[in-house]
Every structure is written in structure tokens, then in C-alpha cells.
């Protein structure tokens with residue numbers, strides 16, 4: 001395969017490989033090494049069936065089933081390892097803008113790390129872009145290793161050892177809420193992760209904040225919210241961002257532990273069909 005960096009340590013285009021075919025051990029290692037360095041990989045022109053998408057993903061770890069909060073419609077896809085992110089009903093028609101499913105889909109336009117509100121959280125997300133709108137709907141990635149490196153020594157010392165709470169409904173509430181019941185919210189309790197962690201594959205330190213973070217352990221809420229806001233503002237400066245302009249059948253793979261990402265706005269009346277398959281972080285015995 002051919003690996004072409006977009007910047008020296010962030011985002012690369014990978015060509016001369018067919019993801020629909022079983023991945024050899026050598027190719028798996030080569031991709032793991034590439035994502036450890038670049039954090040985001042772009043594989044252009046890779047039309048995949050759901051089964052091929054899931055088989056490729058499984059080479060990199062156990063599958064995270066994710067969740068699409070507020071989605072009450074029956075599944076369209078036969079492979080339950082693949083998450084349907086299309087803005088359509090069960091028959092494939094574009095949903096009315098006010099449909100509840102759009103709360104979760106629009107929440108993806110906040111900077112986030114997939115499933116950071118779960119334990120274990122997501123490791124690699126592999127997103128197939130099948131049918132994208134003509135305007136908008138790009139996906140942006142922010143390098144959280146570079147963002148950490150760029151913090152002042154004082155801020156690094158301030159946040160050393162801090163633990164933040166991640167809660168799935170925080171982003172939905174910021175959009176006016178999704179009509180969730182107390183029981184639904186209680187079924188997905190908040191989780192706690194260090195604000196700075198070390199990426200085992202690269203040894204690099206990385207920030208771990210985003211829209212799902214709403215508290216810092218041991219800190220009053222307004223002070224915590226402001227610090228989280230400041231960190232997110234720092235972490236998403238344009239110098240850390242790669243913006244992906246989609247072509248149909250692009251496949252994007254990223255490390256959720258090293259990056260934040262967000263979709264960009266698009267006309268809700270236009271079809272935007274993406275499918276995601278995701279691996280979980282394999283937690284060590286210490287958790």
C-alpha cells in the first residue's frame with residue numbers, strides 16, 4: 001500500500017489496497033503503524049458491503065456497538081456491527097428535519113470522541129461515506145496529541161491527574177434535548193476518564209475532552225465547565241485540524257483516543273448516508 005502524509009504527523013491518504021478483501025497480517029500491522037503515527041487515515045474509492053466493512057474493522061479489535069440516542073426506528077442494516085448514520089427512515093426516505101433522530105445526528109457536529117461516554121470507549125472508528133450532500137457535511141479532525149504538546153507548562157501541570165466526567169446526554173441537552181425519559185438517561189450513566197492520557201501505540205500524550213465532558217472530579221461545576229471550554233477551544237484551533245471533503249465511497253479510519261472530530265452542517269433535506277463500524281479500547285486489568 002502507498003501511504004501519503006497530509007501533514008508530517010497527522011492524517012494520511014492510503015492507496016494501492018483493496019479493503020473489500022481479507023486483510024493480511026502484514027497489511028494489518030502496516031495500518032496499525034500508520035494510524036499510530038497519523039491518527040487519521042483516508043482510503044479513497046473503497047465501496048464496501050456491510051459485511052466487508054465489519055470484517056475489516058474486526059482486524060483491529062473487538063466491535064463497539066455504539067448507540068444512536070433517540071433512534072426509535074427499526075434497523076435497516078442486516079449486520080448489527082455496522083451503525084447506520086443515514087438521515088433516512090426505515091424505507092430510505094430522507095427524514096423530516098424535525099425528526100427526533102436528527103438530534104443525535106446533529107450532535108455529531110459538536111467536537112467529540114466516539115463513545116467516550118461509555119466504558120470501554122471507542123478506539124478506532126471506520127466510517128464509510130456512501131452518499132454525501134453536494135454542499136457542507138464535511139468531517140473535521142483535531143489532533144489531540146499536538147494540542148497537548150502545545151499547552152503551556154503551567155496548564156500541563158494544572159490538568160495533570162485531573163479526571164473528567166463524560167455523559168452521553170450532555171450534547172443532546174445542548175441542542176434543546178431529545179425528549180429522553182429519566183429511565184433512558186439512568187440506563188447510560190456517566191463515566192470518568194483522565195483529561196490527559198498516553199496513547200499506548202505511540203507513547204504520545206493526548207488530551208481527552210470534548211462535548212461529552214461536563215464535570216471535573218473535585219471541582220465546582222462552573223469552574224470545571226469553564227476549564228473544559230478553554231481546553232476544547234485550545235484543542236480545536238485550526239492549526240490542529242484536518243478537514244475532509246468527502247467523495248462518495250471514501251473510507252475514513254481514525255483513533256478516537258488521539259483525535260476529536262465533528263461533522264459540519266448540511267441541508268437536512270438532502271441525503272447524507274454514512275455507516276460506521278467501531279472498535280473498543282481494550283482496557284488493561286487496572287481499568
Ligand SMILES: [Fe+2]
Pocket residue numbers: 108112113114261
Ligand atoms: Fe463521531
